Amino acid sequence: MLRLDGVVKQFGAKRAVDGISLGVPSGQFVGVIGQSGSGKSTLLRMINRLGDPTGGVIRFGDVDVTALKGRALRQWRARCAMIFQQFNLAGRLDVLTNVLMGRAFHAPAWRAVLKLWTDEEKAMGLSALESLDIARLAGQRADTLSGGQQQRVAIARALIQEPEIILADEPIASLDPRNTQVVMDALQHINRHFGITVICNLHSLDLARKYCDRLVGLAAGRLVFDGAPAALTDHVARDLYGLESADVIGPASAPGFVPGAQPGLALAGS
Amino acid sequence: MLLAALLVAIALSSVAAEVSPSLFWAKIGNFTGYFGRLLHLDSGALVFSDPVEWFWGIGRWLRLLGETLVMAYVGTVLGAIGAFFLAFLAAANVTPNRWLSMAVRRFCEFCRTVPGLVFALMFVIAFGLGPMAGVLAVAIHSLGTLGKLFSEVVENIDMKPVEGVSSTGAPWHVAMRFGALPQVSSSFVSYALLRFEINVRESAVLGFVGAGGIGMDLFEAIRKFYYSDVSAILVMIVVTVALIDILTGMIRHRLIDLVEKH
Numbered sequence: 001m002l003r004l005d006g007v008v009k010q011f012g013a014k015r016a017v018d019g020i021s022l023g024v025p026s027g028q029f030v031g032v033i034g035q036s037g038s039g040k041s042t043l044l045r046m047i048n049r050l051g052d053p054t055g056g057v058i059r060f061g062d063v064d065v066t067a068l069k070g071r072a073l074r075q076w077r078a079r080c081a082m083i084f085q086q087f088n089l090a091g092r093l094d095v096l097t098n099v100l101m102g103r104a105f106h107a108p109a110w111r112a113v114l115k116l117w118t119d120e121e122k123a124m125g126l127s128a129l130e131s132l133d134i135a136r137l138a139g140q141r142a143d144t145l146s147g148g149q150q151q152r153v154a155i156a157r158a159l160i161q162e163p164e165i166i167l168a169d170e171p172i173a174s175l176d177p178r179n180t181q182v183v184m185d186a187l188q189h190i191n192r193h194f195g196i197t198v199i200c201n202l203h204s205l206d207l208a209r210k211y212c213d214r215l216v217g218l219a220a221g222r223l224v225f226d227g228a229p230a231a232l233t234d235h236v237a238r239d240l241y242g243l244e245s246a247d248v249i250g251p252a253s254a255p256g257f258v259p260g261a262q263p264g265l266a267l268a269g270s
Numbered sequence: 271m272l273l274a275a276l277l278v279a280i281a282l283s284s285v286a287a288e289v290s291p292s293l294f295w296a297k298i299g300n301f302t303g304y305f306g307r308l309l310h311l312d313s314g315a316l317v318f319s320d321p322v323e324w325f326w327g328i329g330r331w332l333r334l335l336g337e338t339l340v341m342a343y344v345g346t347v348l349g350a351i352g353a354f355f356l357a358f359l360a361a362a363n364v365t366p367n368r369w370l371s372m373a374v375r376r377f378c379e380f381c382r383t384v385p386g387l388v389f390a391l392m393f394v395i396a397f398g399l400g401p402m403a404g405v406l407a408v409a410i411h412s413l414g415t416l417g418k419l420f421s422e423v424v425e426n427i428d429m430k431p432v433e434g435v436s437s438t439g440a441p442w443h444v445a446m447r448f449g450a451l452p453q454v455s456s457s458f459v460s461y462a463l464l465r466f467e468i469n470v471r472e473s474a475v476l477g478f479v480g481a482g483g484i485g486m487d488l489f490e491a492i493r494k495f496y497y498s499d500v501s502a503i504l505v506m507i508v509v510t511v512a513l514i515d516i517l518t519g520m521i522r523h524r525l526i527d528l529v530e531k532h
Contacts, residue, residue, distance in 0.1 A: 077437055077438060077439035079439075081438065089434060090449055091452075101435050101438050104440030105438060109441050112444045112447075113444060
């Protein structure tokens with residue numbers, strides 16, 4: 001169980017995240033929705049501790065995540081993998097090396113620095129790539145891959161961390177509709193078959209409704225909605241998205257729209 | 271108006287610095303006269319008339335020139351290795367500690383602000399005459415300049431890969447190795463080659479204080495008024511520096527091409 005208790009992130013005079021309290025039971029697929037700038041990314045980055053909260057407490061089980069330092073902090077990061085909007089791969093390195101970064105906490109540092117991966121580690125990396133259908137790309141430079149392929153490499157990197165939580169920060173915002181579906185399906189598969197908790201920032205309400213067990217809505221850094229996807233009516237969504245609501249809700253209410261058939265549609269312009 | 275102000279400023283500063291045009295005109299003859307003597311052998315003939323006599327010491331000078339090149343090379347390599355490690359500590363975007371970054375920056379500043387000749391002189395006093403002092407002087411100066419240049423390269427990298435690696439729980443040096451290093455390695459090599467070019471020129475002078483290399487013979491020839499020897503050694507230095515410039519320039523451009531193609 002991941003617990004956030006009154007978490008605050010202050011940037012100068014602005015509160016990006018303003019006192020969020022939230023409990024996420026293990027194995028849930030949580031979608032975090034809200035306008036751009038509502039604090040979704042900041043919240044996720046604080047959970048992985050890429051950003052430090054200025055107030056409040058984050059706990060996982062009996063670990064106080066906010067107080068971790070040094071090796072214990074790195075261990076937490078290994079348990080709580082992160083997937084980014086821009087993939088954040090080392091573009092000039094090959095795909096397998098990028099994936100093996102997921103073992104960088106577990107392997108001794110000197111071995112990682114010299115790229116002396118064991119056969120077991122390499123097999124782990126390859127099988128993660130295989131499960132995402134891109135094992136044939138293992139030897140290629142990461143920046144020669146398409147966006148969808150790069151995001152799958154990033155997911156493979158997260159998988160071999162053997163994490164308990166995967167945090168996905170707008171994982172499909174840079175992808176086309178087909179790759180959007182591939183990546184979201186992969187996250188769903190990981191959630192259902194390995195029981196890994198997924199917390200996923202999404203801009204598109206259609207996707208959020210289709211994939212998530214539970215939705216959390218943020219507006220101006222505050223938690224304004226928390227419930228099942230069915231409870232998120234268009235009325236609530238309009239409040240949540242304000243001026244952006246036409247972008248986000250429009251296509252879903254258009255006649256003849258089949259949910260999931262064009263999963264990336266609402267992303268246009270985002 | 272601006273031009274007038276500029277002229278006044280030049281006039282004022284030349285008075286302050288005791289740079290007087292009249293002295294320049296009165297004494298310029300000495301300089302050209304010296305230059306003329308450089309081009310004559312002891313016999314009075316022009317140096318070009320007897321190249322064998324002009325370059326009578328070519329064996330010894332080539333050996334000393336080789337020593338100068340080795341000093342520059344070893345000094346650059348040592349300095350670059352040190353700068354490589356310091357750069358990641360100094361760069362504001364990746365430094366593990368803000369105070370450490372500050373300390374490393376000041377250290378590099380010190381290393382490059384104290385003139386190489388001063389270091390050379392101090393090392394000659396410590397380790398005696400010879401190339402060892404020169405190598406250390408070149409290494410320290412290169413550490414200072416390359417440390418700054420390298421850290422600026424690191425400060426310009428894309429942080430996303432570093433963040434990606436760090437987010438997995440990788441320790442700092444693993445994040446540097448895989449997130450930052452692939453982005454900076456070609457620039458590091460390019461800057462180190464440029465530094466080598468400069469160091470070849472600088473090491474030629476280090477011999478003036480006894481720190482090894484061709485500079486020792488050059489200084490001796492100047493002080494003892496062996497005019498044709500001075501010109502012969504200068505010609506050899508100029509040719510060598512030009513060759514090194516062309517060579518490293520070629521390597522650097524190929525490196526840049528490589529980076530741009532991929």
